[in-house]
Amino acid sequence: MSTKITAQKRESGTPHSSLTELRGKGDVPGVVYGFQTETTPLVVSEIDLIKTLRESGRNGVINLEIDGKSINVVLNDFQRDALKGNFEHVDFLAINMSDELEVSAPVHTVGESPGEKEGGIVNQPNREVTIKVKPSDIPDAIEVDISNLAIGDTVTVGDIRGNVSYDILDEDDFILVSIAAPRTQEELDELEAPAEDAAGEPEVINGDAEDGEKEA
Incomplete structure (x- = not known):
């Protein structure tokens, strides 16, 4: 059984500033393409996206509703903010339920x-x-x-x-x-050996350490 998410169309070539504004409002820009579907820029709620992926899993079938039309899709790709972990972009692939993936x-x-x-x-x-x-x-x-x-x-x-x-x-x-x-x-002793060597006595050059201290 597929899970459902609603999307809204957005203009292609949306300026970077507008995409940043969308993300600031809790939305995620994306695109849908594939089986019997024109490549269409869209936007979805990040909360809805996270909930849907929790229900369907990474590979689950999603029922994407856009402008009153339902499309069977899978999440084909996504980008997340490296620091915050927020979704920055999602790609939905429209699929034929009779074809293997x-x-x-x-x-x-x-x-x-x-x-x-x-x-x-x-x-x-x-x-x-x-x-x-x-x-x-x-x-x-x-x-x-x-x-x-x-x-x-x-x-x-x-x-x-x-x-x-x-x-x-x-x-x-x-x-x-x-x-x-x-x-x-x-084997455990061999793994510990480098640490022991590093913490061992200081290397002595041209005499012992005591002689070196006297000369200083």
Whole structure:
């Protein structure tokens, strides 16, 4: 089920000062384009945008209403203020609900592995995969069960490909989860060694430190 957001058209080529004024009022300038839709500049309420994204998720289908017309869209791109985090611009992509999309889906682990209970470390070198799926079937996340993983085990795309109903576009050897062995005491000592060296005795050149103090 898609969520809904209302937008208003704005003039193309809006001056920078006017865009700044819009943002100051709590609005976000943006644009919609794509399937059976002319590229149209628009503006949405930032509060409504945040609420909609919380309900639909990053990849969810949004019902965009503009001038009385409803368009099925997804959030294709956005820019945020680096310091404040506010939305500065949004791009909505109009979609055909019958066509598949390529989107990124987050990977979440579920369960606790025996290896983790033994002190192993759960690593997720890749937290997203690229999938091809119809808009109505986009998952909130892909769950990877790690409850049977021992130390040294890994889960790759090839291991989960048959468990989902959509295409995963990454290669089979794309690693999603691994259980690494805990560090040995020797490895921990090696990590601490540079700090100890840095805090050691001062280097002595041409005599010991005491002689140097006498000469001074």
